Amino acid sequence: MERQVPIDFVDERLNKGLARTGLRFTAQRRHIYSKLLEKGDHPSADEVFMRAKSDMPDLSMATVYNTLDTLVKCGLVRQVNHERGPTRYCSNMEKxxxxxxxxxxxxxxxxxxxxxxxxxxxxxxxxxxxxxxxxxxxxxxxxxxxxxxxxxx
Amino acid sequence: MERQVPIDFVDERLNKGLARTGLRFTAQRRHIYSKLLEKGDHPSADEVFMRAKSDMPDLSMATVYNTLDTLVKCGLVRQVNHERGPTRYCSNMEKxxxxxxxxxxxxxxxxxxxxxxxxxxxxxxxxxxxxxxxxxxxxxxxxxxxxxxxxxx
DNA sequence: GTCAAGACTTGGAATAAGTCTAAATATCAG
DNA sequence: CTGATATTTAGACTTATTCCAAGTCTTGAC
Known part of the structure; x- marks a missing residue:
């Protein structure tokens, strides 16, 4: 199920997205974004946190929320809300x-x-x-x- | 903006819906359902509570949640979740x-x-x-x- | 009508999801 | 390298919702 996502691909997209909005490139943003792309599913913030934390133990939940919002603003990720329950995130930006x-x-x-x-x-x-x-x-x-x-x- | 909803109409619909699922007709269910129909908008549970409470001061928030879930189960109301934030309810069941x-x-x-x-x-x-x-x-x-x-x- | 069984309502406690805050840290331009 | 500013962090806080146990109401059987 895991996809190999070349890190250059992540970096390039992320850089473009961040540049557009004048935001900075950070290790946390890169890490979280690559985790989202890796498994192209629809995780909640909590799931993203768990996946990302395993490789980056100092990561905080607040950063996950901040980063997800940032990625949404950059147009790299979509929010998905179809039911009562936690918001999910979708990294597939194709129509x-x-x-x-x-x-x-x-x-x-x-x-x-x-x-x-x-x-x-x-x-x-x-x-x-x-x-x-x-x-x-x-x-x-x-x-x-x-x-x-x-x-x- | 307020619609006059004949109480018979409320009762008939509600009765049918409840009967289908073997649930009971109660004053609270009638009251909340009529409040939803009256103003055909998309209120959150909290807004429903405030509107309904003004005419029925002993009403509790728990009952509002219970009733809204009941109405959804009866097919009289739709849940609406399009964004992060409280669930909204829609009493328009036409397609x-x-x-x-x-x-x-x-x-x-x-x-x-x-x-x-x-x-x-x-x-x-x-x-x-x-x-x-x-x-x-x-x-x-x-x-x-x-x-x-x-x-x- | 009376009664028991079960359904419903209630207030408050508990939980879950998300936001806010202030201090520490990282990034970037110069 | 340094200062200005953006970002991260832990934890407190808020909001939305669910759970619970006690009391009340409805209903069908008698």
């Missing part, structure tokens, strides 16, 4: 969707078909979809109006 | 999707076009969509296999 198993609570990536430009979904075999929901994110009319008013002030 | 405003954190219902059978989405004017995600729920291959094995045992 994709999620499948949430209501039995084991697992989260699986479902990629949009990369061939076609269309948002065609290719559900991998074995997944039984009982329900789906589309979640839009953006700016609501009221907030958009406020922002427009401020811009004109 | 629809959600828009999450990243500025004010508000949640808005986006209905699937009811005319066409197609999952065509009609985004109301003023909403600026920056991103969207499809969330599937169901059973993953591993859990499905386990269930099948158990069924054959």
């Amino acid at each position: 994709h969707h999620h499948f949430h198993c209501t039995t084991c609570n697992g989260v699986f990536d479902i990629r949009s078909d990369p061939e076609s430009g269309e948002p065609e979904i290719h559900m991998p075999p074995g997944f039984e979809v009982l329900q789906f929901e589309i979640l839009f994110r953006g700016i609501c009319p009221e907030c958009a109006a406020k922002q427009a008013a401020e811009a004109n002030a | 629809h999707h959600h828009f999450h405003c990243t500025t004010c954190n508000g949640v808005f219902d986006i209905r699937s076009d009811p005319e066409s059978g197609e999952p065509e989405i009609h985004m109301p004017p003023g909403f600026e969509v920056l991103q969207f995600e499809i969330l599937f729920r169901g059973i993953c291959p591993e859990c499905a296999a386990k269930q099948a094995a158990e069924a054959n045992a």
